[in-house]
Amino acid sequence: MNDRKQEFTRAMDSLLAQEGVDLDIVVVGNGVEPELVPPGVCTVALPENVGIPGGRNVGAESVKGDLLLFFDNDAILPEPDSIARLAACLQQDPGLAYVQPRIADPDTGVTLRRWVPRLRADAIRPGTVTVMAEGIMLMRREAFERVGGWPGHFFLFHEGIDLAWRCWDHGYTGYYMPDVTVHHPATNPARHAMFYRMNARNRVWLARRNLPRILVPVNLAVWTLLTLWRFRDLKVLRTSLAGFREGVRTNCGTRTPMSWRTVARLTLAGRPPVF
8 A cells, every 4th residue: 555665665675585486476556556666576556445355365366376475565574485484384285275474573573462373372382273364374376266265355354264264164274383483563453443343343244154153143252252351441342333233234245154074173273163
């Protein structure tokens, strides 16, 4: 969106410095014509802002390659072999749909809890994971296309859980690889004016789209209790409630409930899909 010019330049420099991989890079302008794009890098200018997952889908359609790297415009790859190491992990296990590096703030080295794709937020423990931090992730194209890509209509927030659940429902798994570190500023998602509304709406859509019917109210009850526990501000609670109602009343997209086998696999992997 041309709103992070210095960060974008550093991100592109780190991407172009990668070794051991052939890169086909596209910069998607979400409602803008991309600026400061290095020579040899392709661009796609969308006439309107279609949201982050929608923009990622456009980007995936615009590049070649067996693997897809989704990379925020304020992230940095500090080592020149970061992508090659992530790719090697995917190549070793054909059952992996995606692999996520450890994300850390460049100034403090802190990995936020929401960046660790498991309930127990141990940032340095590798292993199988059932969700993902969407902004920096390498994915097998075959899996991405097989499950239908990102849920573009989510616009922002929780699209990674939706994509990960669909990957698991197709028999794939995900992997967290903390020995590969990517830098990203430790920003607060609540800085977005629409955060609380869309966070709530997309949580409802996520459950309605992906869970067996009997688990939908269980998932939403758990989310509601956690919301009441975390947020004491009445304005925040009212906004979240409005988003919840919107999620119930509006079209969640195509409903493809996961199998009970997938529910069991997710549970055995440490994260039952009611959390």
